[in-house]
Amino acid sequence: MYRFTALFGQQRAANGGQIGEAFRNLGLNQVLDHERFALYASADTPVVRIDARSVLVGHAFRCADGKPLAGSSRPEIPLNTDLSLYMSEQFWGDYVLFEFPSAGSFDVTRDPSGGVACVFSTASGFVTSDISTMVDTGLYHRAIDWSFIRENLIYPHIKTGSTGLAEVIELLPGHRLRVSEDGADTSEVWSPWPFVSPGRRYRSASEAAAAVRSAVIKAVEAWADTDRDVLLELSGGLDSSIVAACLRNSKARVTCCNLVTAVPGADERDYAVAMSDLLGQDLHVRTLRVEDAEFDFPPPSNAVAPSTWFLQNAANKLKEAIGREHGVRSFFSGGGGDTAFGYIKTAAPAADAYRERGLLAAARAVRDLAELHQCTFWKASRLTARKLLAPAKPPRVPDLSFVRDTAHRSAANLHPWFTSPPDSLPGDRERIFDLAGAQIFRDGVARSATSHLRMPLLSQPVVEACLRVPSWMWIEGGRNRSVARSAFVDDLPAKILHRRSKGTFMNYSGAVYRRNKHLLRDYLLRGSLEGHGLLDAPALQRFFDRRHDDLDDGFMRIFDLCSIENWVRHQT
Template identity: 45%
Template sequence: MDNDYIAILAPSEEHTGAKLTRLADTFHAMGMVVRYASGRLTLFGMKDLSTLPLPGGGILIGHLFTQDGIAIRNGARLQESSSPTQIQQHILKTYWGSYLIIQPDMQDPGAFTMTRAPSAAGNIPCVWSIKNGAGFLTSDVSLAVRALLYRKQINWDFIAHCLSYPAIKTQRTGFVELAELLPGCSLRTSGSKVSVRQAWSPWDFVAREHRYRDLHDAADHIRHAVESAVHARADVDRSILLELSGGLDSSIVAACLRNRREHIVCCNLVTPVPGVDERQYAGQMARQLGVELHTRHLDFDNACFDFAPPPNSVAPTMGPLQHVIDKAIEAAAEYYDADTYYTGGGGDSVFCYLRTAAPSADAWRAHRFGTAITAARDLAGVHQCTVWKAGRLALSKLRRAPRSPFHQDPTFLASSSVCAEPEAHPWFAAPPNALPGDRERIFDLAGNQLFESQAARGYRRPLRFPLLSQPVMEACLRAPSWMWITEGKNRAVARTAFSDLLPPDVLNRQSKATYMSYLGALYERNKLQVEDFLLSGRLRSQDLLDTHAIRSFFSMPLSSGDRTFLRMFELCMVENWIRHQP
């Protein structure tokens, strides 16, 4: 893809000669040329790779926008600063986008700092391997493999962690000596030393001094942020396939694409069993855009457990459901000649769709009695219960210890393989006085960083997640959790922000589609295949599975309401990824 890059770090400037010449020939054969060089660092990229020179001799790979969504195409617009850190912070606080910043340190020759944009998804990828001062950073590990700079080797400690804590994104990957630079983090290399730190934190935006006080003020800011994020991307995209489910989140993205000159194709998915058919809502939104709604069917025959992950995959994240969805949407993009995907993914997290009593508990802790009583009434409306029960749940929430971001699942794992110590995500570092609702929504946001790697279609065409862009996250985090349940409606601030742009049926719906019936039917149809897949695979050969428990589960009929079978899909996801590695 056009945003592919690889930055080579030589141990010293004296070692950049012959090896660099060989690498240049290798990358030239891949269509890549030298796009930047400074000291012992050389950046190779596609000819169409978007870059921006920075003050102080650095470079920005990717795209940078103002808060109003205007593309920055000239580094001269960035203010001159006295240090790389000041330049970095100026970009993080003033602009947004999908980018990687590379900065040499003028005070420490040979030292570099690399910073990845904070957007939780739709970001420029960055994995790295640096040892003894030499190595690489790249958008795609397969580039390093093809250049003989890296040899894939499974990191079994990571696999054990992934099995025990399947929903946690970490900087570790499924390969030995390969790490990911997470969104909003910076990597510094100086000599043989390498360190990673957090350069941007979501916790800054939930602080009391940054909270919105008024619902309509919050709605105005959030609408501006979402519209700017969508328009900024749409200005550079020729043809868009909008993944329009008919839910609130994707409909908001659709509303922001109204009156655009780009060719827009709206694609909706349906399954052969109940639970996902939302054409009545998606169709209204498509008609409002003045386009036809195209439907794709998720057949059982196209769902499989054994499939090749994309070449840039560095961890198991894509299960059978993601695979069949991916293939259906990719086929639609091919058929309608779309060059970019747009999705409302991440909307539940940014729009604070919490399913607990946390918003009311937050109001009790942060405000006066009147606000807390109103929040209890709103919570009762959301969950269709009495005010007394809502208040009791909120007080119970306040008395309990804060919710942990770690949810260990030892089901069907060998006791010796269960990983006891989870690896923390940088966004899990909550301040001591953090409110329960803020903890829950920021922990959820961290999990959204898995979304991009769950969609292989993003390997061939850009996949845009406007709702997970930096300005939208920042604007939404400033709205306190209790404001999001105003008048007993979930995601209330987003509904207020776009109330004049959404059809009433879409604006007022509280239900959400579910793939549970489809997944249950998929399991029943493939039960024997799944059992054989797990019991004859590499996870078993590594003694990571409790084979007795697995056989026992498959020998019993699946009882109504039992969702334990979903754990089998998680295990198959990991097994499949491992089978396609060296």
């Protein structure tokens, strides 16, 4: 992982050289001493001096030729250039950019993919990738922000910039923090919305497929050449298989793994083997056992909000063990592929086609929609008409089940990307809302706190290329993620290229719930959330009293609550 900390204001002045020794004991060395702040980083975290007034922490690659940014290949930046904007347009990667244009202020910009964790506290005077560093040095004492926890119960699985720790704020991906003598404020540097404007759309599916293919290969190969020894997490699905296909010509040593369960639904090893054979590698298969599920476990050390489920925790242990066994430097995942590749389950693509291309294009999209969902053309037409006539849906629906205080703010205010342009299309809104939700994917994975977790399908060039693909092209021919399938038609085995099904851990999760129902009941009804009056205890008790054969997927909400309860318990 990338590890850095910057101290500013009274925090820096009060501690002086004393804190330097404390940081060195944690593996952080001072790499910059500026009038406004001091920057510390671990030896394995790249720090590149761009010019006399800026430094980059992490990895960045030039968009034009894919060359990594290094001390010997610093960019020639035009005078009077907004460097944060310039970097977001000319480079991509996992990085945090520090700028100090004047003695009175400095800026911190997080790249659009969010590959480097970044939180800050103006009250305590720090910017860091790992809050545990501040705790271990005594520069911050954990205190829960219960107003955040209350909102997180209603709107889980979304980054908002707020965190569960008092006076700690997350700098959202694609945003800039400016710290000056007058205080601090944040602003947006990169947004997905310009990439879905009509003038930037690809005009044909072939053009779209070529662009998506180029972007994915660029991202996968850049990270593989950087890390050299990688563990590829092969789920057996289309997305991780595309990542595998792009690794065939890389210079990296690739180890492949796959997880299965003892209950039906998640055994995808036949598909995963097809891709590991293509790479000429063995597939290391491990089994997630129902009896190994835990609910009370230490969250990732850098977690500033609830994010880790029992399933992620169990899977992480198995993958980390394989990684240690094979000496890998990073973990490669196809995570976020559904989001990037326009996997929309509504009639929005056909509605988009009508609004932007007219009746003929809409008819073709409705036909594709009917084929995709195995329904009649007329049903698909009705759903499309309903999508066109109905008011726009909110970006998130509040989940008020099992909470005592149901007051909540509008979902439109949760995330900057939830403010859509007035002329935006339904499919574009759904895609970008999902993209905002995907920002949390790294947070729930504990191995990202100790190793690099690469999600190339959520890298900036891939996201930008995919956003330019009109939503109706993604369902062309009645196939989900159609453009991605066409882009890699010559690289994937037919059994993966043409499959319609997806593996699911729902049966496994249900088995875990049934086995642990009484434990989960006591965990929640005697826990911190209930102790702070946040849970509707009678409603929870009624749910736990239901027979196993009377269950719907409501038990997944129970796991959400347990994830929050677990994080809260480990903050003291």
